[in-house]
Amino acid sequence: MxxxxxxxxxxxxxxxxxxxxxxxxxxxxxxxxxxxxxxxxxxxxxxxxxxxxxxxxxxxxxxxxxxxxxxxxxxxxxxxxxxxxxxxxxxxxxxxxxxxxxxxxxxxxxxxxxxxxxxxxxxxxxxxxxxxxxxxxxxxxxxxxxxxxxxxxxxxxxxxxxxxxxxxxxxxxxxxxxxxxxxxxxxxxxxxxxxxxxxxxxxxxxxxxxxxxxxxxxxxxxxxGSTRLRMTVAGRAGHTGGTPMQHRADALAAAAEITLAVEALANGPTYRGTRATVGVLDVYPNRITTIPGRVDMRLDVRDFDSDRLRRAAREIADRARIIADRRGVAIDAEVIADTSxxxxxxxxxxxxxxxxxxxxxxxxxxxxxxxxxxxxxxxxxxxxxxxxxxxxxxxxxxxxxxxxxxxxxxxxxxxxxxxxxxxxxxxx
Ligand SMILES: [Zn+2]
CATH class of the missing domain: 3.40.630.10 (Zn peptidases)
Known part of the structure; x- marks a missing residue:
């Protein structure tokens, strides 16, 4: 006009x-x-x-x-x-x-x-x-x-x-x-x-x-726009002294690796300009002598392009599944909010x-x-x-x-x- x-x-x-x-x-x-x-x-x-x-x-x-x-x-x-x-x-x-x-x-x-x-x-x-x-x-x-x-x-x-x-x-x-x-x-x-x-x-x-x-x-x-995910990582809680390292399914260690993967994805060339942040990690039972058995994660992905925004969120969930499989923990991911x-x-x-x-x-x-x-x-x-x-x-x-x-x-x-x-x- x-x-x-x-x-x-x-x-x-x-x-x-x-x-x-x-x-x-x-x-x-x-x-x-x-x-x-x-x-x-x-x-x-x-x-x-x-x-x-x-x-x-x-x-x-x-x-x-x-x-x-x-x-x-x-x-x-x-x-x-x-x-x-x-x-x-x-x-x-x-x-x-x-x-x-x-x-x-x-x-x-x-x-x-x-x-x-x-x-x-x-x-x-x-x-x-x-x-x-x-x-x-x-x-x-x-x-x-x-x-x-x-x-x-x-x-x-x-x-x-x-x-x-x-x-x-x-x-x-x-x-x-x-x-x-x-x-x-x-x-x-x-x-x-x-x-x-x-x-x-x-x-x-x-x-x-x-x-x-x-x-x-x-x-x-x-x-x-913003897409928000909730991911639950389920491992196996156990005694920190009694469980040898090779017998563990540490949910927090997996969540930490996923968190770094989220950062790496947003820093990589494909998603330049996308912002991805893990803002919440709730660790259970959150005790110094217990291997973390479960972690609830919440993350926020933001982008100015709606296709790239949703693709980034999907790719984050895919990478998280690969990490979880390799570490022998279960993962459940769901979109909790999605704004174009x-x-x-x-x-x-x-x-x-x-x-x-x-x-x-x-x-x-x-x-x-x-x-x-x-x-x-x-x-x-x-x-x-x-x-x-x-x-x-x-x-x-x-x-x-x-x-x-x-x-x-x-x-x-x-x-x-x-x-x-x-x-x-x-x-x-
Ligand atoms: Zn205002």
Whole structure:
């Protein structure tokens, strides 16, 4: 699709760095952890308080605020034309335990700043604009990320509400009900895809590529997919003194060899770029005088190419079987999660790169190894992710930091992109 630059970039409109700094400071007061960083976990009172704080700012701009039954907060700015699908943008306000002040927050603050600039300039758009604050994006508490956006995209089922639990055994449904939400109305959360024209998210990079290149903006082209395996290695437990080495079936020694084989596969030429990690080894009985009889392993494979991703996972399972056979232990492997990579909208990327060029902002295309709400929203509409730099690549730690100047650049790009997208869609 051709991009038609019908509305010129308006140089005087620029994000206000002081306002951005002030918003970040106020949000960081909610869920500040006395031990370290921010602990504003999904479906907690702190998360609700943060939604209410930001929702209040948006209400003061004259926007219509609503909270859906599972806690996604939305701010709608009416479009000039009737019955047009919305252009939505935003991110999340929950954090991991001992997390930072920027992951998710930056995208919400950029959204508020853009809504503020639009209100100040009385700029009209043909399409309605929807400022989004998604509930419970982080997978840290429930093991499942992007709960709010998945519900909107119709990717969360009623069965998930009782199946998915946190470490304390609290189900999603209990957690939501406990803070006054209405998970039983899940069906009402889902959006009709005809109501959404595009979704954009500003987010911190959570890596060090932009910082290393002194570039303020990254436009994400593809988001990594992930295949997760559980492997159980069953050997024979026995006395460490009484069992000669040649009579053993040591499950941990086999698991260790498999772990090194996983690393070697991802380091080899065939799978260059694939990331494969054994993150969990549970050893039984885990005693110093007993040969390990069983090891439960869990591993995560990530790639930007879905065929290569699944081929790598299959090859890992095959190599593990060969190692297990040679060592005389049994092995059982199963896929426990499988998410395809997502290629983000080409025409939105093109529009964003044009806007960056016109604003004189240095940018690059880049992949995202981490998952985001935008990748979920991409299942119902064209979606885009605008990365801003992370100092030292730090993320999910208290040291997370991005300069207000860079966040302002992200907001500038978002502002101009929304006007550009509105024009392109109106003209087509
Ligand atoms: Zn995030």
């Amino acid at each position: 051709a991009i038609l630059p019908t509305r010129a970039i308006e140089p005087p409109v620029r994000a206000d760095q002081e306002r951005i700094a002030d918003m970040l400071r106020q949000i960081a007061e909610i869920g500040a952890d006395p031990t370290a960083g921010i602990s504003r976990v999904g479906f907690s009172k702190d998360e609700r308080d943060a939604h209410e704080l930001v929702g209040g700012w948006l209400r003061n701009l004259g926007l219509a605020i609503s909270v859906d039954p599972i806690g996604n907060t939305m701010a709608v700015r009416r479009g000039a034309a009737e019955n047009k699908p919305a252009i939505a943008f935003g991110s999340h306000l929950d954090s991991v335990v001992h997390g930072g002040k920027f992951d998710g927050i930056v995208g919400v603050v950029a959204m508020v700043e853009v809504m503020t600039l639009l209100a100040e300039g009385r700029a009209a758009t043909e399409h309605p604009l929807k400022g989004m604050i998604f509930a419970c994006e982080e997978g840290a508490r429930f093991g499942e990320p992007c709960i709010g956006s998945k519900a909107i995209a119709g990717m969360l089922t009623e069965a998930d509400l009782t199946r998915i639990r946190d470490a304390e055994g609290i189900t999603l449904e209990q957690a939501m009900s406990g803070i006054g939400l209405n998970p039983l109305q899940l069906a009402d959360v889902r959006w009709n895809r005809d109501d959404l024209a595009a979704f954009l998210e500003v987010h911190i990079e959570q890596g060090r590529i932009l910082e290393g290149e002194s570039r303020p903006i990254g436009l994400v082209d593809v988001v990594s 990579p997502v290629v983000l909208s080409m025409w939105l990327r093109q529009a964003l790169s044009q806007v960056c060029g016109e604003l004189g902002i240095d940018w690059r295309f880049m992949p995202s190894g981490a998952g985001h709400d935008a990748q979920i929203m991409a299942s119902i509409a064209p979606a885009a992710i605008i990365f801003v730099p992370s100092k030292d690549g730090a993320s999910h730690v208290p040291e997370e930091w991005t300069s207000v100047a860079d966040i302002a650049k992200g907001a500038d790009v978002l502002y101009q992109a929304i006007l550009r997208i509105d024009d392109v869609l109106a003209a087509s």
